[in-house]
Amino acid sequence: MMSGRRCGTSPSNLVAVTTLTTTGPGSPTPDNIAANPVGGNLLQRQTRTTPGRLRLRTFAIVALALATGILAAIIFSQRANTVDVIRDVDEPAILAARQVQASLAEADASAANAFLDGGAENAVQRARYEEAISSAEESLVTLAARIGDDQESTDAVVAIEQAVSNYAGLVEIARVNNRQGFPVGAAYLTTASDLLTNEVYPLTDLVANNSAREYRSNYNSLLGPQIGLALAVVGLAALLTIVLLRTHQVISQKFRRRLNPAIALATLLAAGLTLWLILSLASQASFVVDARDDGYSGVREYVDSRALAFRAKGAESRYLIARGNETTAEFDAAADKLEGVLAQSSQLADGASEQDAASDAQQTWQGYRSVHDEIVLSVEAGSRQEAENLALNQSNVAFDAADEALVRGLALNQDQFDRSMNSAAESTNFLPFGALALAIASALLSLFGIQSRINEYR
Amino acid sequence: MRRFASLILLFVLVATACAAPTEEPFDSVAEIADASGSGSDAPAPEPDPACNPDNARPSLQPDQPLPQPGAMPAGTRMADILSDGTLRIGVAQDTLLFGFLNPGTGEIEGFDVEIGKLVADAIFGTSDGRVELIPISSAERIPGLVDGRFDIVVKTMTITCTRWGQIDFSSVYYESGQKVLVREGAGIERIEDMTAEESVCAAEGTTSIAAIDNFAVQSVGVETWTDCLVLFQQGQTDGISTDDTILAGLAAQDPFAVIVGDLFSEEPYGIGSSKSYPEFTRFINAVLEQARQDGTWQDLYDTWLRDTLGEQSPPTAQYR
Numbered sequence: 001m002m003s004g005r006r007c008g009t010s011p012s013n014l015v016a017v018t019t020l021t022t023t024g025p026g027s028p029t030p031d032n033i034a035a036n037p038v039g040g041n042l043l044q045r046q047t048r049t050t051p052g053r054l055r056l057r058t059f060a061i062v063a064l065a066l067a068t069g070i071l072a073a074i075i076f077s078q079r080a081n082t083v084d085v086i087r088d089v090d091e092p093a094i095l096a097a098r099q100v101q102a103s104l105a106e107a108d109a110s111a112a113n114a115f116l117d118g119g120a121e122n123a124v125q126r127a128r129y130e131e132a133i134s135s136a137e138e139s140l141v142t143l144a145a146r147i148g149d150d151q152e153s154t155d156a157v158v159a160i161e162q163a164v165s166n167y168a169g170l171v172e173i174a175r176v177n178n179r180q181g182f183p184v185g186a187a188y189l190t191t192a193s194d195l196l197t198n199e200v201y202p203l204t205d206l207v208a209n210n211s212a213r214e215y216r217s218n219y220n221s222l223l224g225p226q227i228g229l230a231l232a233v234v235g236l237a238a239l240l241t242i243v244l245l246r247t248h249q250v251i252s253q254k255f256r257r258r259l260n261p262a263i264a265l266a267t268l269l270a271a272g273l274t275l276w277l278i279l280s281l282a283s284q285a286s287f288v289v290d291a292r293d294d295g296y297s298g299v300r301e302y303v304d305s306r307a308l309a310f311r312a313k314g315a316e317s318r319y320l321i322a323r324g325n326e327t328t329a330e331f332d333a334a335a336d337k338l339e340g341v342l343a344q345s346s347q348l349a350d351g352a353s354e355q356d357a358a359s360d361a362q363q364t365w366q367g368y369r370s371v372h373d374e375i376v377l378s379v380e381a382g383s384r385q386e387a388e389n390l391a392l393n394q395s396n397v398a399f400d401a402a403d404e405a406l407v408r409g410l411a412l413n414q415d416q417f418d419r420s421m422n423s424a425a426e427s428t429n430f431l432p433f434g435a436l437a438l439a440i441a442s443a444l445l446s447l448f449g450i451q452s453r454i455n456e457y458r
Numbered sequence: 459m460r461r462f463a464s465l466i467l468l469f470v471l472v473a474t475a476c477a478a479p480t481e482e483p484f485d486s487v488a489e490i491a492d493a494s495g496s497g498s499d500a501p502a503p504e505p506d507p508a509c510n511p512d513n514a515r516p517s518l519q520p521d522q523p524l525p526q527p528g529a530m531p532a533g534t535r536m537a538d539i540l541s542d543g544t545l546r547i548g549v550a551q552d553t554l555l556f557g558f559l560n561p562g563t564g565e566i567e568g569f570d571v572e573i574g575k576l577v578a579d580a581i582f583g584t585s586d587g588r589v590e591l592i593p594i595s596s597a598e599r600i601p602g603l604v605d606g607r608f609d610i611v612v613k614t615m616t617i618t619c620t621r622w623g624q625i626d627f628s629s630v631y632y633e634s635g636q637k638v639l640v641r642e643g644a645g646i647e648r649i650e651d652m653t654a655e656e657s658v659c660a661a662e663g664t665t666s667i668a669a670i671d672n673f674a675v676q677s678v679g680v681e682t683w684t685d686c687l688v689l690f691q692q693g694q695t696d697g698i699s700t701d702d703t704i705l706a707g708l709a710a711q712d713p714f715a716v717i718v719g720d721l722f723s724e725e726p727y728g729i730g731s732s733k734s735y736p737e738f739t740r741f742i743n744a745v746l747e748q749a750r751q752d753g754t755w756q757d758l759y760d761t762w763l764r765d766t767l768g769e770q771s772p773p774t775a776q777y778r
Contacts, residue, residue, distance in 0.1 A: 101486060173691075181561050182711040183552035184691075187684035191692075201486035208484045307486070322593075385564060 050254065051454045057250075058450045061243060062443040065270070068236040069439025072277060073432040075229050079284065080428050082218050086288070087421035090215035091296060093146035095414070096139045097208035098303040100160065101201055103136035104167070105310030108193050111171050112317035113396065115178060115189055116388050125396075133168060140164070143207065153210045156203045163200045167192050186321050193318060215296075222288050230281050237274040240439075244270050244446060255453055262449030269442040273435055280428045287424035294350065295417025301345045302410035305361070308338040309406060313399050316372055320379070320391055328376055335369060345409070357409040364405045368398035506622035508778065514617045515726050516776040517629045518736055520743035527583035535735035536581055539609060544590045545581060546608040547574040548730075551593035552684040554707030555762055556614050559593070566591045569762040573631055573729065573746075574612040576754065580745045595681050597663030600624050603732050610742070611730035614704055616665045626739040627728035629746055629775035631755070634701040635721030636669055639709055641696070648719030649673050649699060656696040659686035666700035669723050687711060701725045706766045726773070747775060 046052030107129050114125035140161060147153040170192035178185030220226070244267035251260050315331035342365060346358035371394045378387035510516070530536035539545055549571055550557035556570040571591060578585035592608050599611045603625050614634070617627045638649040638658060646652060652675035660667035662679040670677040678695050680686055687708050689695040698708060702717065709715045729746075731739050749755040750772040759770060 098484070177711065178561055180711075183554055183558045184684040184687045184708075184711050185561075186552065186559070187682065187688045191685075191688050197487065205484040205486050212481070212484070304484075388564065 051457050054251075054450050054454050057247060058447055061240070061247065061266075061446045061450075064236065064240050064243060065439045065443035065446070068233065068240050068273070069436040069443075071236065072233045072273075072435035072439070075233055076277075076280070076428050076435065077432045079222060079230065080425060080432070082222055083284070083288065083421065083424050083428075086215060086218050086222075086291075087418070087425065089146050089148070090211055090218060091299070091417060091421075093143060093211035094208050094215065094296075095299060095303060096143035096146065097204050097211060098300070098307065099139040100136050100143060101204040102303055102307040102310060103132045103139060104164065104196055104200060105307045105314060107132035107136060107171075108196055109310045109314035109317065111174075112189060112193070112314050112321060113392065115174070115186070115321055116317055116392055121175070121179070122392065129171070133164070136164060147207065147211065150210055150214075153207045156207050160200055160203045160207075163195060163203070167195050167200070170195065189321065190318065193314065219288065219292060223285055227281075227285070230277075234274065234277045234281065237270060237277055237435075240442065241267060241270040241274050244442070247446065247450070251450070251453055255456070260449050260453070262445045262452070266442040266445035266449065269438050269445070273438040273442070276431070276438075277435065280431050283427040284424050287420045287427060291417050291420035291424065294354075295413050295415075295420055297348070298345065298354070298413030299410060299417060301341050302361075302406055302413060305338055305341050305345075306403065306406045306410065308334045308341070309365070309399070309403060312338065312372075313395075316375065316395065317391060320375070320384070320388055331372065335372075338365070353412060354409075357405065357412050361402065361405040361409050364398070364402040368395065368402045371395045371398045503620055503623045505619040509619035509622040511619050513776070514619045514622060514627075515630050515728075516778045517617075517627055517728065517743055518739045519777045520629075520747050520775075521737070521740045522744060524580060524741070524744045524748060527580060530581060531737075534741075535609075535732075535738035536741055540581055544588055545574075545578040545585075545610070546590045546592055547571075547578075548592050548594045548599060548602050548608040548611040548613060549574065550613045550683075551591075552682050553614060553704055554710055555766060556703060556707065557593075557612075558707070566593060569632075569758060570612040570614065572758045572762070573749075574610060576745050576749055577610060577729070577742055580741070580748075595663075596661045597681070599663075599730060603730055606732065609731065609738075614701060614727055615730050616701075616725040617728040618665060621730075624733065625730050626733050626736065627730060628739060628742045629777070630726040630728055630773045631746055632703070632727040633773045634703045634725040634727060636666055636700060636723040636725060637702045637705055637717050637719055637721060638697050638699040639690075639705045639715050639717050641690075642714050642716045644696070646697070646718060649675065649697075649722065650719075652697065658697040658699045659689050659695040660698065660700055661686065664700065665723070665725065670699050683708060690715070703763070703767065710766070743775070743777075750775070 046056055110125045110129035110132060114122040114129060116122070117125070140157060144154075144157050147157065170188050174185045174188035174192060176185075177183075177188060244263065248260055248263045248267055251263060252258055312331050312334035315328075315334060319328055319331060339362075342358065342362050346355070346362060349355045349358045371390060375387045375390045375395060378384070378390065505511070525531055525536070528540065530540045549566055550568070551559040551566050553568065553570075555568055557566060557568040559565070560567050574591075575585035575589055578589045582588040590608075592602075594602055594608075594611070594613065596613070599613055599615055600621065602608050603611055615621075615627075616634075617630065621627070638646075638652075640646045640652075649658070649670075650673060652658065652673065654674050654676060657676040657678045658670050659678045659680060660670055661683055662681065667677055667679055675697075678686075678689065680689065683698070683700065683704055686695070686698045690698055691712060698705065698715075702721065705717045709717055729742055731742060746755075749758075755772040759772075764770070
């Protein structure tokens with residue numbers, strides 16, 4: 001699954017390495033440029049005199065500062081926008097698509113369970129069925145609002161909506177027949193359930209996979225090779241700092257003034273901007289990695305666990321309703337898969353609360369599974385009535401405990417995801433505007449500082 | 459500057475390593491695929507050479523007289539069942555009138571179920587608590603008997619020579635025949651009126667689906683008779699063809715269904731049992747003989763079937 005702690009970027013390390021480098025030698029300075037006149041007459045004339053060379057230097061500094069500020073504003077706004085898209089669009093779309101499936105599996109499990117109670121129908125399970133159908137519909141609305149202009153996903157959502165209403169129709173026919181004591185009711189229930197498995201679930205998978213692809217591509221644009229753009233901006237800011245440092249040095253020598261306050265301040269501002277960019281970039285990256293490894297991967301595991309749990313529960317009821325040639329295979333397959341996911345969640349859990357949630361989920365699920373095993377034993381021993389009583393009572397109680405644990409685990413991981421993504425967003429909150437302001441201030445200060453010296457020639 | 463460039467390169471490398479790892483795509487069908495085991499393709503069974511293809515009805519001579527309930531002769535299958543404490547009966551749970559789950563009581567009820575219970579009565583003296591009703595599909599009737607999952611099958615099962623090759627049958631306990639059920643007002647009066655454009659549904663592994671192939675109409679095979687009714691009500695098939703008895707149960711669930719035409723096959727129903735215990739088959743025949751004579755058969759018929767299928771008396775038993 002998702003690897004990743006080793007990926008977490010630590011802001012302090014980066015700062016240490018990079019600040020060292022900013023004082024490194026061998027950087028090109030405007031002096032070097034001035035020593036190699038390549039331009040036309042104006043440039044040649046300017047480089048011949050000290051004020052001319054200073055004017056050129058001023059021009060270079062202002063251009064570099066403005067470029068740094070503008071590029072920082074653009075690139076970091078884009079990154080902030082990408083963070084928002086992951087947080088508000090991609091992840092919620094994946095979650096909603098999985099919730100649709102979990103809710104439909106819940107509706108199906110409840111419809112089948114209500115059936116076990118005979119023609120009179122279990123009112124509690126019936127109410128739960130209706131609730132689950134409405135929450136599936138709510139998730140569909142959430143989903144529809146978040147898949148944007150992806151035609152494939154849009155078509156899939158429309159098809160899911162249609163299939164859900166067909167499904168509800170089949171369940172109603174099943175119910176009406178069952179109330180009249182018609183055996184065809186059970187056949188309608190199976191047909192309805194098959195509709196979910198064969199048509200609806202693959203469609204929810206499709207939408208979830210499309211949104212997961214979007215998530216991946218946005219994640220890669222924050223952390224993949226495209227991080228080079230942001231690093232180039234950091235490089236420009238560092239270059240600006242070096243140029244200003246060198247300028248201060250040159251002017252100090254030429255004018256025998258140890259401190260030129262305006263240029264010194266401009267240098268400080270540029271250095272501050274460099275540091276700010278590095279810190280923000282590193283913390284943004286680290287929070288985005290956290291959100292994925294500690295939040296999103298857990299959300300995925302728990303929401304799928306819920307869907308699998310409900311599918312297993314539905315299979316249990318259908319096993320009892322069925323005409324005898326149904327086997328426990330469907331239940332076993334869903335339960336085995338679920339237990340694998342839970343074991344993995346427990347392994348990957350970091351932190352006490354996640355660990356608690358994972359072991360709680362495992363324990364409560366085992367509690368339910370032992371009731372299920374009892375049901376199968378009762379059926380095999382020929383006590384169908386006892387098996388049905390178990391399925392309608394103890395089984396539901398034990399199952400609800402397991403589902404509550406899964407819901408808690410889901411909420412915990414969703415919360416971690418939200419917190420990390422909010423922090424990622426906050427880490428560059430004022431950066432675009434601030435970087436531009438700092439760069440302009442630095443440019444104005446150097447302009448003023450150097451111009452004051454040039455004026456001394458008159 | 460070179461050092462700075464190498465730092466950028468390092469950062470890019472770290473960032474690339476941090477790029478989203480490939481993850482398993484969501485696949486809800488595959489994750490619990492292969493859940494439904496497929497039936498094995500057994501070689502076509504050989505018919506019983508002792509069976510007359512024109513009349514498969516004759517069964518083994520009955521035991522006379524019946525042993526006292528609770529005192530089965532040692533070494534017989536009946537004695538084993540007596541010591542097991544329950545008789546396991548394979549039944550339908552979706553065939554109205556013959557074997558169906560009553561949602562009100564949660565019990566499987568019907569004419570077939572009552573016939574099966576007569577065997578338990580004869581072994582134990584009562585069928586209360588002595589019967590395990592195992593709901594099965596049509597295709598499971600013979601494999602279940604051969605594997606010993608249940609002791610007898612009473613599930614609208616037609617006696618045929620092919621089946622005689624694999625299992626034993628009792629004497630006939632009900633004479634049925636095949637008809638076709640269609641939509642009211644569809645203008646179809648017999649199965650011959652249906653074209654190759656239309657389809658008729660039947661359960662897999664039944665004599666009914668084989669009989670449909672004698673006509674122009676297409677056949678659609680499903681697992682159970684109620685699955686046929688679902689297809690029919692959903693407009694995915696134009697009719698259902700099987701024994702008039704089963705059709706009567708299906709028609710009772712759908713006010714827009716009518717049963718049309720004459721019987722186009724003879725479907726004598728027998729109780730199926732394992733070929734390994736001929737003494738058990740003789741015992742069952744003696745139980746049926748008694749039910750015919752003492753009016754039990756008639757009572758059961760009148761209770762379950764007379765309203766739908768009209769007056770009938772017990773079919774005459776034939777023996778080899």
